[in-house]
Amino acid sequence: MKTLIGRIFLVVIISASLSQQGCGGPDLENEKVGLSEENLEFIEIVSSTREEYEKAENELQKTQVRKKRMQSFESLWPIEHDDSFSNWKGEMVDMGTTSDQRAWLYIRPLGIDNVLIQTLSNALSDHGTGSLISTDSPIYDAVSTLSKGDIVYFSAMFTTPDGDKDYFEDVSLTENGSMTEPGFVVKFKCVKKVADGPCE
Numbered sequence: 001m002k003t004l005i006g007r008i009f010l011v012v013i014i015s016a017s018l019s020q021q022g023c024g025g026p027d028l029e030n031e032k033v034g035l036s037e038e039n040l041e042f043i044e045i046v047s048s049t050r051e052e053y054e055k056a057e058n059e060l061q062k063t064q065v066r067k068k069r070m071q072s073f074e075s076l077w078p079i080e081h082d083d084s085f086s087n088w089k090g091e092m093v094d095m096g097t098t099s100d101q102r103a104w105l106y107i108r109p110l111g112i113d114n115v116l117i118q119t120l121s122n123a124l125s126d127h128g129t130g131s132l133i134s135t136d137s138p139i140y141d142a143v144s145t146l147s148k149g150d151i152v153y154f155s156a157m158f159t160t161p162d163g164d165k166d167y168f169e170d171v172s173l174t175e176n177g178s179m180t181e182p183g184f185v186v187k188f189k190c191v192k193k194v195a196d197g198p199c200e
Contacts, residue, residue, distance in 0.1 A: 156186035
């Protein structure tokens with residue numbers, strides 16, 4: 001299991017990364033143009049349940065909204081199927097390397113704010129998950145050519161720990177964090193600039 005220290009470290013980095021999106025924020029409606037149906041369904045699930053969660057009048061109602069989101073994710077990506085997605089579009093928010101030189105990566109999906117699709121960010125927290133990108137991976141080479149703010153295509157597979165309250169692994173320490181500023185953990189399969197065409 002991931003340690004509390006590892007998760008606190010992740011939350012600090014995510015908060016700093018999200019603050020870099022700027023005071024004005026992205027034009028979310030224009031960003032949705034041309035996104036795949038699956039990409040748009042994900043955005044709708046996260047944004048609608050976030051709004052419902054923020055309007056809930058007590059903790060019991062809030063927890064029910066979290067359960068509703070989990071069920072929506074399961075409906076879109078059933079347990080018996082692969083939890084993969086392809087050629088979503090996003091903004092490169094941050095990237096870096098761990099002490100053992102593996103890469104970590106944060107992408108904001110276009111069309112929604114305060115949400116990250118990401119790896120974990122250190123070997124301790126990534127133990128048993130395997131989301132970090134090794135130096136001998138083609139993805140490592142591709143990501144090394146990117147910069148913060150680049151618009152990219154990305155394909156990945158969500159991680160789905162048994163019994164997770166969010167269905168997909170999320171780095172948040174609290175229910176409120178999970179519902180309002182989630183960071184969903186994935187194993188990236190492809191990341192490339194939109195200008196270079198979609199992932200194969």
